[in-house]
Amino acid sequence: MPHAYQVTSNGYYFGLQYQGKDVIPCVCNKLWRIAKNLVAFRQDSLFGIYSMLENRILYEPTLCAEVPYFRLINNKEDTLVTRSRFITSNPGVFTKTKEYLETCDFLLWEGDRLLVLSPEGIIVITRNGEIRNYKGKKKEEAVNRLMQRCLYEDEYYSVLTGKLSDFDYLTEADKEIDEENFLGVLVPHKVGPEEENVSEKSECSSDNLEWDEPSYKHYDYTGIPPVIKGKFIRHLNCFFDTATNEKLTRFLIYLAWCHANGFVKYDQKGNCTIDPWYASLPDYIESAGTIDRLYEAHQLKGLQSLLYFSPVTDSYLEVLALLN
Structure with missing residues (x-):
């Protein structure tokens, strides 16, 4: 910036x-x-x-920022149903929540294009910063494909892209308590007349998407901007002397980075699970439960979003918020 x-x-x-x-x-x-x-x-x-x-x-704030998100849970039919549960061809039971584009846009790029819904139809954003209206022939088909776009967690808690139509209610009770069935869903767009017909295959094909975004992110403490590290160190100094506890300081910042980038998950009982790629723990940490208690004790949840690293822009996006 x-x-x-x-x-x-x-x-x-x-x-x-x-x-x-x-x-x-x-x-x-x-x-x-x-x-x-x-x-x-x-x-x-x-x-x-x-x-x-x-x-x-x-563009004024009229573009759709919500993405349906199916979170993997452990409860089965014999537990009290308070939120609709879903199943799909993938293992597990899911609850439906939502994510916002700022945390997951890197998963939704199709090659060098990001397609989003607007009141007038589809907007195409390219990686080099160009914006244009969608120019394919089958606009209704493309709009329907975008409306079907969702995210879900697989059995290893990795986040993948999917289709809403692939998910079905676990039981009739789950269907009955789903508010969307009787409140309806607001569609933030209206498809207008067809514009110029360019590259129908490359624009509309849902079977030839280029998902080139890796799920793995490399952690580099030295690569975190000093202004972000300074923010965390000043916060942690309220709990202990960071100058004499550098290992603990670095570990807590690492935990915040894992939380910010989606590598820490919680089940409905509140149990903490760290992605296996990032679960190598220091000797003084006994278990993931110990990590969770340590993390909560230092009240880092309010700062963790500052460490979200976008592979799309290769930067820490929330440096902007630290300038105040």
């Missing part, structure tokens, strides 16, 4: 200034770099896009 830009905050919401003037109002839940020279800003379930090259808002 060029120095002429400054993130503003009122303690809860975020905004953006350019050369001292507000360019994004301080009413946003999140700001993040969605592509080269493009800053996305979310307000509740919708997001907009600001261009750093043109110094203006290209």
